[in-house]
Structures are given as C-alpha cells and as structure tokens.
Amino acid sequence: MAAGSSSCSKNLRLLHDRLKNVCALSIVMTASSPISTTTAPSLTPVPVPRRDLTVPLWLALAIAAVATVILYIFFLPLQGTYLGQLLLNRGWTQPVAVFFAWTVLGFTILKAIALFQQTPSLRQIWIPANYPFTTMRDILQLQQTLAQRRTLLPNRCARVLGAFLSSGQREIAVEAAAEDSGSAAAATDASYTIPRVLVWAIPLLGFIGTVVGISQAVSGFSSFLETAQDVNQIKEGIGGVTTGLAVAFDTTLVALVLSVLAMIPMVVVERWENRLLLQIETYINDQLLPRLPVTNTTAGVDRETLQQVIQETIRRELPTQERLQKLLDNLNQLADAVLGDRQQFVATLEERQQQSIQQFERLVTQIQHSQGELLAQVNQEQTAIAQQLRQxxxxxxxxxxxxxxxxxxxxxxxxxxxxxxxxxxxxxxxxxxxxxxxxxxxxxxxxxxxxxxxxxxxxxxxxxxxxxxxxxx
Missing domain, CATH: 1.10.8 (Helicase, Ruva Protein; domain 3)
Structure with missing residues (x-):
C-alpha cells in the first residue's frame, strides 16, 4: 500500500506539472494584456558531464598479476619453509586465491587513492556565503567556474546549477540533485560487485582445495594398500596420505586468511566512499539549493482570466473522480503484486541459502567421517604390522x-x-x-x-x- 501511495503521489505530481504547463500556455494565448515571465533563462549553461568515482578494473588485474608473480618468485628459494610449502606445494588453488586477493587489494588501493584525492575538496569553500544569486548571469558565472574543476563536489554543484539555468525553477534543480545522488550511489555499489564476488570466491577455492586434497589422500591410501609388501612401502604410502591431508587443510587456511585480509580494507574503503557521497549530498542540500531564487511565473496576469483558464483546463484535462479511483486501485494492485513478488524472491533466496548451508554441513560431516575412517584403518594396519614383526x-x-x-x-x-x-x-x-x-x-x-x-x-x-x-x- 505504501508503494502504491508513493506511485500515485508521483503520478499526481506529474499531472500537476502538466497542468501548470497547460495553464501557462493558455494564459499566453488567451490573455488580452501582455504577460511578463521570468521562466526562460537568458543565458545558456555550460554542459557538465557526470563524474563518478570509478576505478579501472584492468589496472587492478594487472597489479594483481605482477604482485602474484613477484610473490612466488620471492618464495622460490624458500620452498623448505612453512610459508613456501603453503604457497608452492599445495595445488593449483593457492596461486588463484592469491591472484584474487591481490586483485581485491589492488582495487581497494586504487579506490583509496581516488578518495584521498577527493577528500580535500570537502574542506574548500566553493560557494562563498556572500555570493549573489540575484541574476542569471551571476549563477552562470558560478556554474562556469565550478564546471572547470575535476573533483566530485564542484562537478555535482555545476550540474545542479546547469539544471536551474536550463529550467529557471528550483524544483527542477532539486530533482536533478536527487537524480545525481542516486546515480552516484548506484555507480558506487556497482563498482564493488566484482571485488565482492572475488572475496566470496577465495574461501570457495579453499574448500575446493580441501576436497581435492582429501580425494588425493583417500585414493593414494587405497592404492598403496593394494600393493604394499613391506614396511618401507607402507611408510611411503602413509607419507602420501599425509601429503594429501596437508593440501586439504592448508588450502582452506590460506584461503580464509586471504579473504579476511582482502575483505577488511575493502569494507573500510567502501564506508569511506559512502561517507564522501553523503557529505557531498549534504553540502548541496544545505549550501546550494536553499540559496537558489524562486521565480514568479504569474506576475502581471489578470486574475479573472487566470481563474477562467484554470477552470477550463481542469474541466478538460483533469480526469474524473472515478478515473482517479480506478487508477489508484490499479496502482494498489500493482504495488501488491510487486510486494508479493518481492516476498517470494526473498523466500526463495532464503531457501537457497539454507540449502547451501545444509550442503556445506553435509560436506564437512563427510570429510570428518572419511578422516575418522582413514585414521582407524591406518591404526589397524599399524597394529597388524606390529604383530607380524613380533612373530x-x-x-x-x-x-x-x-x-x-x-x-x-x-x-x-x-x-x-x-x-x-x-x-x-x-x-x-x-x-x-x-x-x-x-x-x-x-x-x-x-x-x-x-x-x-x-x-x-x-x-x-x-x-x-x-x-x-x-x-x-
């Protein structure tokens, strides 16, 4: 119902704007006396393209590739150490997880650099307190000055002033500011999509390495039990089993550590960017929009003529009460349908998440059960070997x-x-x-x-x- 009421209010507002335009046109065509309006601006504003705080993903990928190669070259002489074993001798999932982590860190570093460049602009005075907003020429001069800057705050202010200069109405400038704010928030959220996916992919790579290591350990243990003849062969087989288990658990360890190291800086930088956008929006709403002049579009108009035109326009253009009620019912039905679809989507999403959690728990249980059976079988084989040696x-x-x-x-x-x-x-x-x-x-x-x-x-x-x-x- 709330969504339907909001949509209905928006449609009524659009209808009201249309009525205003029709009234203005009728006044110009029917009034006998000349009308002096100030809605048409006398100067053309400078076109200002929208700027977003975007980071090239290819640059983050290049930084990640170079950093991964340098890291593995550095650890080549250190293969005998614990870290060298973790990175070099634990399967193919380790370099992929390291590459993903470096990609997220590279993206975060580039974002932090861009935010660091934008932060000083918040402390500058772009619109002086005594600046006159009395004429369009003064506003155009301020808009041209702000349009030359490359930071986000003056760019957003220049776009709002351009919308005001084009329409001559403060309401249009307010709508332009809200549209720019929504676009900036959407662009910011979209820019973090791939890093979020990579952060979630790193633990999944660790689980894949765990499954691969346990599979290698189980298959190696089964194969050496079939061909084992003496104690040395049994020792070699047990060594292969422990190597597979090391791959299984070390891949998960490295993936979890890398995901934590990559996720924490990314969350901090994302909060920093959201706070920057909020400060820019607050500055525009507090320092710019209230100072824009309100134009008077009905100065010098005959009151009786205006009333007649408005009444005639209302009689011809506005829908009847039945049509408005029908429109409101349709909007309410649409809002109910949208709400039902959203609830169904949320329920489906929760069900999928619950299924994923159950599958993961079953996988962990199977791994623990397989590990227990493997240890019990190894203990039995060791006991049998000891008895044979004693005999x-x-x-x-x-x-x-x-x-x-x-x-x-x-x-x-x-x-x-x-x-x-x-x-x-x-x-x-x-x-x-x-x-x-x-x-x-x-x-x-x-x-x-x-x-x-x-x-x-x-x-x-x-x-x-x-x-x-x-x-x-």
Whole structure:
C-alpha cells in the first residue's frame, strides 16, 4: 500500500506539472494584456558531464598479476619453509586465491587513492556565503567556474546549477540533485560487485582445495594398500596420505586468511566512499539549493482570466473522480503484486541459502567421517604390522636357540673325539693318523671359537667335513 501511495503521489505530481504547463500556455494565448515571465533563462549553461568515482578494473588485474608473480618468485628459494610449502606445494588453488586477493587489494588501493584525492575538496569553500544569486548571469558565472574543476563536489554543484539555468525553477534543480545522488550511489555499489564476488570466491577455492586434497589422500591410501609388501612401502604410502591431508587443510587456511585480509580494507574503503557521497549530498542540500531564487511565473496576469483558464483546463484535462479511483486501485494492485513478488524472491533466496548451508554441513560431516575412517584403518594396519614383526622376531629367536644347541652338541662331540685320539696316541697306535687329526683340530679350533660366540643371525644347517670324517670311525 505504501508503494502504491508513493506511485500515485508521483503520478499526481506529474499531472500537476502538466497542468501548470497547460495553464501557462493558455494564459499566453488567451490573455488580452501582455504577460511578463521570468521562466526562460537568458543565458545558456555550460554542459557538465557526470563524474563518478570509478576505478579501472584492468589496472587492478594487472597489479594483481605482477604482485602474484613477484610473490612466488620471492618464495622460490624458500620452498623448505612453512610459508613456501603453503604457497608452492599445495595445488593449483593457492596461486588463484592469491591472484584474487591481490586483485581485491589492488582495487581497494586504487579506490583509496581516488578518495584521498577527493577528500580535500570537502574542506574548500566553493560557494562563498556572500555570493549573489540575484541574476542569471551571476549563477552562470558560478556554474562556469565550478564546471572547470575535476573533483566530485564542484562537478555535482555545476550540474545542479546547469539544471536551474536550463529550467529557471528550483524544483527542477532539486530533482536533478536527487537524480545525481542516486546515480552516484548506484555507480558506487556497482563498482564493488566484482571485488565482492572475488572475496566470496577465495574461501570457495579453499574448500575446493580441501576436497581435492582429501580425494588425493583417500585414493593414494587405497592404492598403496593394494600393493604394499613391506614396511618401507607402507611408510611411503602413509607419507602420501599425509601429503594429501596437508593440501586439504592448508588450502582452506590460506584461503580464509586471504579473504579476511582482502575483505577488511575493502569494507573500510567502501564506508569511506559512502561517507564522501553523503557529505557531498549534504553540502548541496544545505549550501546550494536553499540559496537558489524562486521565480514568479504569474506576475502581471489578470486574475479573472487566470481563474477562467484554470477552470477550463481542469474541466478538460483533469480526469474524473472515478478515473482517479480506478487508477489508484490499479496502482494498489500493482504495488501488491510487486510486494508479493518481492516476498517470494526473498523466500526463495532464503531457501537457497539454507540449502547451501545444509550442503556445506553435509560436506564437512563427510570429510570428518572419511578422516575418522582413514585414521582407524591406518591404526589397524599399524597394529597388524606390529604383530607380524613380533612373530618374526620370536621365530628368529627360536632358530638362534636351536642353532646354539646344535653347536654345543658338536663341540661336545669334538671334545670326545679329542679324548679318544689322545688315548690312541698314548697307546702308540696309529701315530701318523693322530698327527694328521691333531693338525686338523688345530685348524678347526679358531673357527669353532668364532662360531661359539652369540650372534643374531639366521643359520642354515649343512653337512660339514667333520660329519664325513666321523662315519669311518
């Protein structure tokens, strides 16, 4: 209803302006006495183009590209550091996020420079307090002086004065000032569209890197479990899994940090620009518009003739009460339809946002679940490997114990043989054979002492020359 009333008021105002123009034309054509009007300006104003506080986006992109290249060149020798690992060894999303962040920062810096150039103009006195607004020539001179300036405040003032000089009416100048204010606000809001999109895109790149890293970790873990044969291969596979997880979490970390660093200066500069536009609008409404003269368009007109013309014009031009009521009903219906569409749009937008939040929460839950399953599987594999190693060590210990017992038995056999040989030597039989056996035992003694020492080796039992020598005995 409020929107319909506002639209109806606007239409009535336009109808009132049309009535005024018709009345003026009728007065000029029907009045018998001459009419002196001051609505037509005697001088032509200087055309002043509208100026907005815009920043070339291509320049911000160029600054971002150069800054990104310089940053990565600087960190090339520092690949072993933590920051070097974050920027150089964490996938393709890192340089893209850095480029987006530099683009937003470059745009913000260019905006700040432009605002810094505009700020001193607010402290200057563009319209002196004693400046006369009595004649059109004085107003034209002031408009020409302000039109030569390149800052926003004198440009807006020159445009308002140009509208007044063209129409001779203060209301037209007020409407021109309001139109310039709305255009400047719309241009300012539109200039921040792409930086806002980039600020929102940086965390999304971090989430994409997280998904890519977790996918690499899971696929690498599955592949090395299929081909793992020994402990070294398992260690290498676990290293690949941890590398994928590092990519997953480091990309999100860098993206969130970059989005914060890019968003805070942009918000500060945007507030600064809005405050500048508000100060310019306040200056125009307080210092310029109230000082514009109000022209009298009915001086010297016959009152009776004017009343007759107005009555006749009202009778012919103005719609009836029924038509006005019908128009008001149509405007109310249109306002209700617009309000319903807006509510439907807001509801749809909220539903989309809720769906996006739910999808993100499901993604985070899946990531946490996958991480828990991965850690549990790794722990199970480590436990199985430890048990296998314990069994192998026990088996090796048993083999060493059996080898030690076999060696002790052979040493006892050799001692018995030596005693028998000494007995044969005492009896004087087989002296030559005893000498040879003594030589052979002398050669075998160092080897037997060396074998008697404890060692952690795997022994393979084979027949020796001593076994063959014992059979003839």
């Amino acid at each position: 192998q060590s026990q088996y090796i210990a048993q083999l060493l114990a059996e080898s030690d017992r076999t060696l002790q038995q052979r040493l006892q056999l050799l001692e018995t043989l030596n005693q028998a040989l000494q007995a044969l030597a005492d009896t004087g039989n087989l002296q030559l054979l005893l000498d040879r056996l003594n030589d052979t035992l002398g050669h075998l003694q160092p080897v037997l002492r060396q074998l008697a020492q404890p060692r952690r080796v795997t022994l393979v039992e084979q027949p020796s020359s001593l076994d063959g020598g014992d059979r003839p005995m």
